[in-house]
Amino acid sequence: MKYSTESFDYLVASDKLQIEESGTDVIAFDSRNQSFHLLNATAHSIIQLCNGSNTVKDIATALARQFHCADLKSVEEDVKEAIDTLRKGELVSLIIHDAEPELVSSSGHGDSPLFALSLAGNSMFPILLPTDKVLVKKCIFDELGTGDVVVWSDSGKFVAHRVLSTSTDAGKSFIITKGDFCTEPDPPVEASRIVGKVIAVLRANALHWMRTLDAGQKDVLDKSSSSRAEVAADQEDSRRPSYTRMQVLDLRDISRESIRNIGSVEQISLVLLSPQNAHVWPEVNAKDVKSVVTVPETYKVYTGQPELLPEIIEFLPSPLDLVVCGQVFLTAFQPGQIKAAFKHLVLKGQAYVGSQAAKEELEAVTTIVTGSVCIAPHEHIRWMGASILGPEYAVVNQEKTLIAIGDLTPSPRLESVPAGAAQFNSIELSVKEHAATQ
Amino acid sequence: MRSVIRDLPILDLRSISTADIGKIERVENVRTVVLNPANAEAFMRVPRTDVRSHLIIKDDEILHIGQIEFNDKFLETLADNTRLVVLGHIFVDGFTPELFFRKIQAMRMYGQVLYSHTKSVGALLSRLERLQGQLLQMPPNSIRWVGATYLDKTLLDSVSGYSIVSIGMLTLDPKVTLNDLTSHLKSMVQIGELKGKEETISAFLAVCNRRLGPCTIA
Numbered sequence: 001m002k003y004s005t006e007s008f009d010y011l012v013a014s015d016k017l018q019i020e021e022s023g024t025d026v027i028a029f030d031s032r033n034q035s036f037h038l039l040n041a042t043a044h045s046i047i048q049l050c051n052g053s054n055t056v057k058d059i060a061t062a063l064a065r066q067f068h069c070a071d072l073k074s075v076e077e078d079v080k081e082a083i084d085t086l087r088k089g090e091l092v093s094l095i096i097h098d099a100e101p102e103l104v105s106s107s108g109h110g111d112s113p114l115f116a117l118s119l120a121g122n123s124m125f126p127i128l129l130p131t132d133k134v135l136v137k138k139c140i141f142d143e144l145g146t147g148d149v150v151v152w153s154d155s156g157k158f159v160a161h162r163v164l165s166t167s168t169d170a171g172k173s174f175i176i177t178k179g180d181f182c183t184e185p186d187p188p189v190e191a192s193r194i195v196g197k198v199i200a201v202l203r204a205n206a207l208h209w210m211r212t213l214d215a216g217q218k219d220v221l222d223k224s225s226s227s228r229a230e231v232a233a234d235q236e237d238s239r240r241p242s243y244t245r246m247q248v249l250d251l252r253d254i255s256r257e258s259i260r261n262i263g264s265v266e267q268i269s270l271v272l273l274s275p276q277n278a279h280v281w282p283e284v285n286a287k288d289v290k291s292v293v294t295v296p297e298t299y300k301v302y303t304g305q306p307e308l309l310p311e312i313i314e315f316l317p318s319p320l321d322l323v324v325c326g327q328v329f330l331t332a333f334q335p336g337q338i339k340a341a342f343k344h345l346v347l348k349g350q351a352y353v354g355s356q357a358a359k360e361e362l363e364a365v366t367t368i369v370t371g372s373v374c375i376a377p378h379e380h381i382r383w384m385g386a387s388i389l390g391p392e393y394a395v396v397n398q399e400k401t402l403i404a405i406g407d408l409t410p411s412p413r414l415e416s417v418p419a420g421a422a423q424f425n426s427i428e429l430s431v432k433e434h435a436a437t438q
Numbered sequence: 439m440r441s442v443i444r445d446l447p448i449l450d451l452r453s454i455s456t457a458d459i460g461k462i463e464r465v466e467n468v469r470t471v472v473l474n475p476a477n478a479e480a481f482m483r484v485p486r487t488d489v490r491s492h493l494i495i496k497d498d499e500i501l502h503i504g505q506i507e508f509n510d511k512f513l514e515t516l517a518d519n520t521r522l523v524v525l526g527h528i529f530v531d532g533f534t535p536e537l538f539f540r541k542i543q544a545m546r547m548y549g550q551v552l553y554s555h556t557k558s559v560g561a562l563l564s565r566l567e568r569l570q571g572q573l574l575q576m577p578p579n580s581i582r583w584v585g586a587t588y589l590d591k592t593l594l595d596s597v598s599g600y601s602i603v604s605i606g607m608l609t610l611d612p613k614v615t616l617n618d619l620t621s622h623l624k625s626m627v628q629i630g631e632l633k634g635k636e637e638t639i640s641a642f643l644a645v646c647n648r649r650l651g652p653c654t655i656a
Contacts, residue, residue: 242485242486242487243486243489244487244488245487245488245490246490246491247490247491247570248491249491250491250492253478254478254479255479258479258482258483261482261483262482263485300566300567300568300569301567301568302566302569302570303570303571304569304570304571304572304573305572305650306572306573307572307573308563308573309559309560309563311556311557311559311560312560312563312564313560314560315535315539315560315563315564317564381646381647381648382648383643383648383649383650384651385649385650385653386652386653387643387649387653388636388639388640388643388653389640389643390636390637390639390640390641390643390644392616392640392643392644393640393643395644396616396620396644396645397644411636412636413636413640
């Protein structure tokens with residue numbers, strides 16, 4: 001199947017292309033065949049605009065503006081011609097967005113465009129996020145290696161998981177795959193079901209090459225056993241620190257070697273890792289660590305009990321990617337506002353919202369590691385830490401909802417638990433037991 | 439000569455060289471260790487116990503320690519496009535969003551954010567990359583009690599009709615009653631340890647909309 005360049009085609013420059021500016025010249029170096037291409041200003045601009053989010057028409061419009069040219073039609077023709085030349089040199093590829101599975105399956109892998117596919121689920125978190133599109137290059141079984149993220153078809157749907165191993169048995173080839181976020185590998189996948197390899201991710205209109213996203217993991221996988229032995233020998237000479245009794249141990253900016261050097265980690269509520277160093281965490285001697293979260297680079301991290309407000313929306317350039325460890329209060333958000341404020345929420349703990357509709361909206365954008373989304377009124381009393389619930393609560397607050405996070409001890413003078421305090425706190429029984437002994 | 443450092447709320451090692459960090463034998467019972475990117479790796483090799491958190495301040499970041507009234511006056515003291523890290527608490531009774539966005543490029547916050555002006559805190563959240571602590575609403579222009587406070591009838595008389603934000607240990611006089619508290623305090627936000635008789639603590643908590651910390655029955 002041959003593909004000709006059209007106005008509505010999306011384009012991406014090859015990730016093997018290195019652009020160097022030298023004085024007034026721009027040189028493109030293609031690392032695949034060690035060749036150089038001298039680019040004029042127009043070709044350079046075109047390659048820069050081939051970012052996975054622009055069509056031929058978009059590029060022509062941008063160039064017409066840049067070079068003050070009124071004849072958009074002729075600019076578009078020139079761009080098409082230039083793109084065709086760049087495509088022949090495999091410097092630029094076409095992207096087809098959300099293609100029908102039949103088209104993806106039937107296209108050959110030689111001259112094939114790249115396919116931008118939307119995938120559901122969190123099985124590849126944090127490398128792939130639920131709102132990402134993956135850029136898939138068609139390939140055959142022999143082109144796959146351990147650690148690649150491969151797309152295969154499963155009853156008309158596409159699945160992207162990482163290759164653990166490849167094998168050939170009785171003339172049939174198989175791959176074993178697993179989602180990074182999954183605990184178990186998938187059943188063996190026959191080579192005939194393989195669609196291609198994920199080479200990049202389109203996230204919020206920006207292109208992220210897989211080799212960059214995956215750099216940390218690849219590095220760990222490729223490490224030879226001899227170099228590991230050298231590292232281990234070096235470590236024997238080093239002092240090995242231990243971390244005990246900390247709320248948050250943030251290791252996101254710490255190198256893999258330093259993490260390997262940690263002697264022990266004990267009684268930690270939360271450990272934060274980056275995608276680059278997360279894969280060495282299993283080597284750490286850790287005891288009584290309640291939570292370990294790998295945080296993608298673009299994500300904000302809130303630990304504790306933040307109460308977020310809808311007013312945030314008017315100041316956000318785009319919805320938030322957020323990791324919350326603890327309790328987050330979103331009770332002021334109306335249905336519709338949650339979607340505008342949050343692109344993806346990773347929750348380890350509880351999120352409180354004001355209604356069932358808001359709960360459903362939040363759950364649609366949330367990856368719950370542990371915990372749940374609860375419904376609570378916006379007007380509530382909140383105590384964190386150690387608190388005592390006495391009969392005075394009902395006198396002042398009547399039936400107002402109490403959310404107590406931490407130890408809530410009923411006063412010996414409390415004869416019955418007010419309804420508002422009973423909703424989220426398991427103290428009813430101890431009060432009844434106390435009353436029975438009186 | 440190697441040293442043992444212990445029993446500090448904050449240990450600021452930003453100006454200490456990698457070689458000198460290597461001379462530290464042990465760090466014990468420190469709430470927060472502050473480091474720079476160049477010496478953070480070296481500190482990872484220092485044995486420690488009861489170090490509750492460490493904070494790496496990048497070269498382009500500014501660290502503020504303590505309580506901040508986060509308003510236009512404070513923002514005016516900052517350079518444009520500041521990357522601000524706060525170790526402590528901030529009070530937000532309102533600021534000009536345009537000024538905030540000009541001055542603050544990004545923020546990290548380790549402590550509590552107490553706010554009364556929702557639009558301002560909305561702006562702040564949009565630039566807040568890391569929050570370790572609470573984000574708590576307080577009534578506008580609340581009276582601040584910062585540090586250890588002894589709450590008795592005389593103090594209550596002096597703040598009658600006001601909303602209070604208390605940060606630090608609060609000891610309750612045993613003579614204070616529920617009626618004293620409800621008749622004097624408009625609202626209460628309390629962060630820190632609470633000490634007193636069981637009845638007094640129960641009465642005090644009944645008037646707290648938001649509170650955080652341990653409590654000790656004396």
